[in-house]
Amino acid sequence: MNNINEIQRFSFDNTNVRGERVLLTDAYQNIISRKSYPKSLEKLLGEFVAAIALLRDIVKIDGVLSIQCKGEGQLKTLMAECDEQQNLRAIAQWDEAQAFPEQASLKELLANGYLVITIEPRQGNRYQGIVEIVGDSLAQCLEQYFFQSEQLPSRVWLAADGTQAAGLFLQRLPAEQAKDGDEDAWERFVHLATTVKDEELLTLDTTELLHRLYHEEELRMYDSKTMQFGCSCSRQRTFDAIASMGAEEIRQIISEEGSIKAECQFCAEVYQFNKEDLDSALGDQAQTH
Ligand SMILES: [Zn+2]
Secondary structure, eight states: OOOOEEEEEEEETTSSEEEEEEEESHHHHHHHTTTTOOHHHHHHHHHHHHHHHHHHHHSOOSEEEEEEEEOSSSEEEEEEEEOTTOEEEEEEEEOTTSOOOSSOOHHHHHSSOEEEEEEEESSSOOEEEEEEOOSSSHHHHHHHHHHHHHOOOEEEEEEEOSSOEEEEEEEEOOGGGOOSSOTTHHHHHHHHHHTOOHHHHHHSOHHHHHHHHHTTSOEEEOOOEEOEEOOSOOHHHHHHHHHTTOHHHHHHHHHHHSEEEEEOTTTOOEEEEEHHHHHHHHHHHHHHO
């Protein structure tokens, strides 16, 4: 399969139903290649990345959206984020002392866990919604979230296999936005979507997938948007953060460890600085004394 990293909106004429489909290949592969994740956690990361991509396009704000789960089980935390330029990043932390289960529900993995969805507009206040873990899957939790936050019936399908990550979303808009006719449209579209196999969700491009499902419906597709891996961290920013620790502390770590390593807590990129790299930080610090 070619590299496709796209999200596409669609709707059905003469109904109040809208949808989104996301398909990610190398943007997802880039995210999971940054750490040595257990196979089943790679899949879960893919579901979270597909979920945040969908959320990003549904909640239209100028800013950053993230979805994070936290718990006391083997999975400590998993966070996926997307900004308005469709930059995706995600990271997970788990108990590496134990073998990670190949099959386990989100509830079991997290133990007393919950989800937090954070909407951080460039202007205005940050909003956080807590979502309890319901059912066996992230998709069910998201359906619950949409129902709680927007009171709109929504259905979500997510899949990932370590190479591709994909999601499909359907939502029934409020009745006043309904166009005349077609009372059964929602049930019919949902029923057709439930026939999609994970393999189809992961391998068919959006036009083909939607054609297969809805070729008898008046489907309207909108322009697709390209998504990519992207993290706002950089070597310079990491250097600046290390420099702000002060010359004394930097000298001490260098003398004990030989170098300073810093891992980005959002994308797992590791930046390493040896003594020569840090000379300017040490010099600048020294002059201010
Ligand atoms: Zn980063």
